[in-house]
């Protein structure tokens with residue numbers, strides 16, 4: 375489903391992670407992420423035979439202004455199971471798990487052309503920070519990350 379979401383987002387070539395890395399990072403002593411899955415009974419399985427039909431992958435981050443934050447990295451429901459409350463259920467459960475851990479925010483990024491998802495979040499009361507506060511989403515990886523490491527001061 376990670377690949378299916380990347381295909382939907384028109385960036386499938388960017389999926390480089392392996393099963394081993396996901397297992398290492400999600401199922402170690404201090405996991406880098408947590409994940410909820412949506413599962414249907416065997417009689418309702420997908421046309422391809424799957425019973426796991428959606429997922430929400432999230433992790434914890436921190437705001438120096440507000441404190442504990444849960445970050446929703448991926449939210450995905452297989453096309454044939456959409457519009458039945460599964461996506462909402464996953465997102466609400468992430469919010470519940472986060473607030474039980476004293477998170478005061480749930481944050482995520484969504485592509486500008488993904489109007490259905492943007493409408494879905496807006497309908498649930500989310501604020502679009504790019505519109506309201508002008509934030510840009512910044513990333514260092516590959517050579518730009520290597521360069522930062524090379525320029526790090528010696529201890």
Ligand SMILES: CC(C)(COP(=O)(O)OP(=O)(O)OC[C@H]1O[C@@H](n2cnc3c(N)ncnc32)[C@H](O)[C@@H]1OP(=O)(O)O)[C@@H](O)C(=O)NCCC(=O)NCCS
Pocket residue numbers: 379382449450451452455456457458459460461462463482483484485488489490491493494497
């Ligand atoms: C976005 C996505 C997770 C939503 O999951 P879903 O199971 O189809 O959505 P739900 O059936 O739970 O809908 C929940 C609510 O959102 C509303 N909603 C769903 N799509 C909507 C839309 N396009 N516009 C406005 N509201 C919408 C539903 O009416 C429902 O409202 P209600 O709670 O008042 O009844 C799913 O469509 C998906 O996987 N899309 C492709 C991947 C994607 O875009 N992921 C998000 C990337 S940031």
